[in-house]
Amino acid sequence: MNKLSLPGLLLLVIKRDLLLAMRRRADVLTTLVFFVMVVSLFPLGIGPEQEILRKIAPGVVWVAALLASMLSLGRMFSADYLDGTLEQMLLVPQSLSMLVLGKIAAHWMLSGLPLVLIAPALGLQFDMSAQALWVLIAALLLGTPVLSMIGAIGAALTLGLRGGGVLVSLLVLPLCIPVLIFGAGAVEAVSSGMSVISHLSLLGAILMLSLVFTPWVTAQALRISME
Amino acid sequence: MAINWFKYSAPSTFYGLAGRLVPWFAWPAALLFCIGLYVGFFVAPSDVVQGEAYRIIFIHVPASILSMFIYLIMAGYAALGLIFNTRLSAMMATALAPTGALFALISLWTGALWGKPMWGAWWVWDARLTSELILLFLYLGFIALQASIDDPRRADRAGALLAIVGSVNVPIIYFSVKWWNTLHQGSTIKFTGTSMHIAMQQAMFTMLLACWLYVIAVSLVRVRSIILERERNNQWVTELAEVKR
Numbered sequence: 473m474n475k476l477s478l479p480g481l482l483l484l485v486i487k488r489d490l491l492l493a494m495r496r497r498a499d500v501l502t503t504l505v506f507f508v509m510v511v512s513l514f515p516l517g518i519g520p521e522q523e524i525l526r527k528i529a530p531g532v533v534w535v536a537a538l539l540a541s542m543l544s545l546g547r548m549f550s551a552d553y554l555d556g557t558l559e560q561m562l563l564v565p566q567s568l569s570m571l572v573l574g575k576i577a578a579h580w581m582l583s584g585l586p587l588v589l590i591a592p593a594l595g596l597q598f599d600m601s602a603q604a605l606w607v608l609i610a611a612l613l614l615g616t617p618v619l620s621m622i623g624a625i626g627a628a629l630t631l632g633l634r635g636g637g638v639l640v641s642l643l644v645l646p647l648c649i650p651v652l653i654f655g656a657g658a659v660e661a662v663s664s665g666m667s668v669i670s671h672l673s674l675l676g677a678i679l680m681l682s683l684v685f686t687p688w689v690t691a692q693a694l695r696i697s698m699e
Numbered sequence: 700m701a702i703n704w705f706k707y708s709a710p711s712t713f714y715g716l717a718g719r720l721v722p723w724f725a726w727p728a729a730l731l732f733c734i735g736l737y738v739g740f741f742v743a744p745s746d747v748v749q750g751e752a753y754r755i756i757f758i759h760v761p762a763s764i765l766s767m768f769i770y771l772i773m774a775g776y777a778a779l780g781l782i783f784n785t786r787l788s789a790m791m792a793t794a795l796a797p798t799g800a801l802f803a804l805i806s807l808w809t810g811a812l813w814g815k816p817m818w819g820a821w822w823v824w825d826a827r828l829t830s831e832l833i834l835l836f837l838y839l840g841f842i843a844l845q846a847s848i849d850d851p852r853r854a855d856r857a858g859a860l861l862a863i864v865g866s867v868n869v870p871i872i873y874f875s876v877k878w879w880n881t882l883h884q885g886s887t888i889k890f891t892g893t894s895m896h897i898a899m900q901q902a903m904f905t906m907l908l909a910c911w912l913y914v915i916a917v918s919l920v921r922v923r924s925i926i927l928e929r930e931r932n933n934q935w936v937t938e939l940a941e942v943k944r
Contacts, residue, residue, distance in 0.1 A: 625864060629857045633847050642843050643861060646836035649829070650871075689864060696856040 478570050485574025486581070492551075493582050499547060504586050507540040511594045522599045529598035530608060530659030534652050537587050537616060542641045544583040545623040548575060549694070553631055562698055568691040576617075576624050576687065584616030600659075607662045607672075614675040615655040621686040622647050628693035651678060710787050710926045711935045717919040724916035731909035739902035752816045755809050756899075761907040763806040765914060766834060767869050769799035773841075774866040777859030787922075789855035790929070792862060793845060794921040798914050800838035807831055826875040827883040834872060837865040851929055 476484065493500055514532045515525055552558040561571055591612055595605045626644035630636040658671035707713045739757035746753040773795040780789035810828065811821045822828065841858055848854035875883075930936050937943075 625860075629844060629861060630847075635847060639843060639847055642836075643840040646833045646840060646868075647865065649833055653829075689860065693857065693860050696853060696860060699853070 476566060478567060481566050481570050482574045482577070485571055486578045489575060489578030490581065493578070499544070500582050500586065503540050503544045503583050504590065506543055507536050507587050508590065508594065510536040510539060512597070515597065525598045526600060526663070529595060529600050530604075530656040530663075532598070533591055533594060533608065533612075534615075534656045537584075537591075537612065538619060538645070538648055538652060540587060541583055541616065541619040541623055542644065544579070545627045545640050545644070546637050548579050548624060548627045549631055550627075550636075553698075558694070559698060562694065568694070569687040572624065572628075572690045572694070573687040576620050576690070579624070580617050580620040584612075584620055588612040588616060601663070604659055604663050607668050608659050610668075610672060611655040611658040611675060614672060614679050615651045618651050618675075618679050618682045619648055621682040621690075622651075624690040625686060625693055628690045628697060631694070631697040651675065654678070708785055708787050710790070710930055711933070713787055714923055714926050714939075717923050721916050721919050724912045724919070728909050728912035728916055731905050731912065735902050735905035735909050738898060738905060743898040743902050744896055749817060752813065755813045757902050757906045759806060759809040759813060760903055761910040762802045762809065763831065764907060765910050766799055766803040766806050766831070767872055769795050769802060769914060770834060770837070770862075770869055771866060773799060774862040777862040780855055781859045781863075786855075786929075787926075789859060790922050790925045791918065792859065793855070794918045794925055795914075796838055796842050796845075797921070798917050800835060800842065802910075802914075803831060803835040803838055807835065825883050827872060830868060830872040830875050833868055837868060841865070 511532055514528065518524060518528070549558060552561065562568060564571075588609060591608055592605045595608055600608070623640070623644050625647075626640040629643065630640045633639060654671045654674045658668045658675070661668050661671055707716050735757060739754055743754070745751050773792045776788045776792040776795070779785060780787075780792065807828070810831075814823065815821050841861055844861055845854045845858045848857060927936060927942075
């Protein structure tokens with residue numbers, strides 16, 4: 473059996489997961505529709521005053537993104553777990569961390585990236601300025617991968633448990649709060665005329681740290697859940 | 700004489716030891732609580748700025764310190780259990796979690812009671828308050844995860860991993876008042892000396908020590924129940940006097 477190179481393995485896993493998702497497009501769309509719906513509920517609940525809406529927009533978009541990514545976490549490993557693929561993945565003589573990173577990347581492309589792309593349109597509903605929209609996109613681009621990565625740990629730990637969906641939110645949401653604070657803070661900073669560099673740098677730092685540690689931790693969690 | 704350091708890492712021997720140790724921690728804890736509260740309420744002078752309301756510090760500060768310490772100790776035990784595969788360490792981590800959650804809750808609650816007269820609000824979204832709240836959520840997540848896994852071995856190991864990941868938060872709470880200049884005051888007690896009145900200081904340290912002893916006593920009692928529950932099918936449990944009865 474030929475051993476794949478690490479980037480080769482990464483690409484293979486991403487391609488496989490994307491292909492599987494393309495065969496069942498409804499799942500991806502459901503998350504996106506959920507995100508749009510949650511964000512659209514806020515103006516209805518709070519009232520149509522532009523001043524207030526502009527102020528709460530970054531927080532609303534971030535919280536909705538957080539909830540939407542929670543919603544899709546259950547799918548990250550469960551299908552593979554149920555049909556036995558995951559067991560085979562643990563047995564292959566390849567780096568499990570890299571394999572997990574591939575799955576995380578695919579998950580982000582399917583749940584995080586669509587949110588980033590549609591967020592500006594939602595921002596317009598909230599009367600955000602063009603500058604704020606750019607910052608929102610940048611912050612979401614840095615932050616949503618972290619949500620997928622931290623979420624992967626929770627998804628791996630709760631694999632196959634009853635009530636796993638609620639439990640995973642309970643585990644993952646507290647760990648995601650820093651991302652939420654700095655992500656929403658960046659947009660607020662630009663709206664009030666301050667520099668966004670510090671917020672975006674911190675988000676970038678969190679992204680780098682998670683990139684190093686979370687695939688490995690998730691791999692360990694999978695081993696614990698599967699033994 | 701060679702001492703077998705690992706003798707008490709077996710649940711069967713630790714069960715007896717823990718039972719003998721509990722009174723040695725529980726009674727001093729009760730005594731120190733009484734002394735600490737007496738000194739705190741009747742001996743310590745009232746504060747120049749905060750009047751009498753500051754006295755909640757004697758509960759608030761020990762509870763906050765311990766909520767963080769217990770998390771670190773819990774994560775430490777969890778790591779030990781994960782690395783050396785010792786069952787007792789994982790049981791200790793499980794036993795510490797409810798007490799830690801309790802102290803985090805007390806810390807938030809007394810903080811709110813203190814915040815109302817001082818800051819004029821029950822709650823402010825200050826860095827330290829927020830991160831203490833996250834700590835409470837982390838405790839609850841740990842407890843919920845362990846409660847929903849039926850297989851004890853998997854519950855121990857999954858909880859351990861979560862505890863270790865969550866311990867990132869503890870330094871953030873501790874340094875939050877330094878990193879972000881927010882409403883919550885910095886710590887008054889430093890290693891280089893303190894600006895506190897001596898009686899206040901004594902009351903606080905007495906209360907801190909009392910809480911420490913209470914934590915040890917309570918977690919020992921709880922770990923004993925966990926041992927009994929997990930080992931109920933072993934012979935040594937059925938031979939215990941309290942089980943036979």
